[in-house]
Amino acid sequence: MGSRILIVDDNQEIREVVTVLLENEGYEVEEAGDGEAAVAKAEDMDLIILDVMMPKMDGFKACRQIREVTNAPILFLTAKTMDQDKALGFSSGGDDYLAKPFSYNELIARVKALLRRYCIYKGKEEPQEGDQIIMHDLIISRNSNQVKKKEEAVNLTEMEYQILLLLADHPKKIFSNQELYEAIWKGPYMYSANNTIMVHIRNLRKKLGVDPQNPVYIKTVWGKGYRFKKKKKPCRNKKKAYLQAKPEIYRYRYTGGSCFRITVRVFIF
Secondary structure, rough: OOOOEHHHHHHHHHHHHHHHHHHHHOEEEEEEOOHHHHHHHHHOOOEEEEOOOOOOOHHHHHHHHHHOOEEEEEEEEOOOHHHHHHHHHHHHHOOEEEEEOOOOHHHHHHHHHHHHHHHHHHOOOOOHHHEEEEEOOOOEEEOOOOOEEEOOOOOHHHHHHEEEEHHHOOOOOOOEEHHHHHHHHHOOOOOOOHHHHHHHHHHHHHHHOOOOOOOOEEEEEEEEEEEOOOOOOOOOOOHHHHHHHOOOOEEEEEOEEEEEEEEEEEOOO
């Protein structure tokens, strides 16, 4: 049996078209015509395709409520294409955003990419010690979407988890927006993807309890991209460590029976 997909749209014609496309790919498809019905059916789904403008409950509110019961990926399929709409979709818990009118091939490609990642990570058991990345006060499991900060679970969407895992797994590498998008979303990079990356990074920092102006874990390298911020190692150079601790060094010079104190201010950059 194929993965279970819920298509949510108040337009019956769109639901029927998407249902036919997905069933031809071997997926099991359920339909819902509004946000309330979507929330009721979402728990057992592997993927939710969600419209925004619907009766009873809009897609953004439905997305937030769905996130309370499942971490299954959510793909917004909507005519609302402004940047602020996309940002609201991602901040509500969405994983991807596709504008109407849409390409059938692009829809199927995005569905497959989202499902591929979700099916790999869902239902994993508690991670073994060797499967973990421990940096700062974070514990990140490589084999599940479990993240803990100071022993408390951090609830991330699949995309947020994938971004964090990729950066933490390669702490010395700076990832450009294009590299992040192609590695996580598995699709061709377009300029509009920059906003997608920015919103996910901002949400990730917020969930990790970090001031976006003073990021602790994910550092922005201006003009280049993002990298995981490694914890600074203690200084092993005793002389340099001393200078860091003592910005003022006093030297004494003996001249003609008098002792003069010369203050040398050392700046460490």
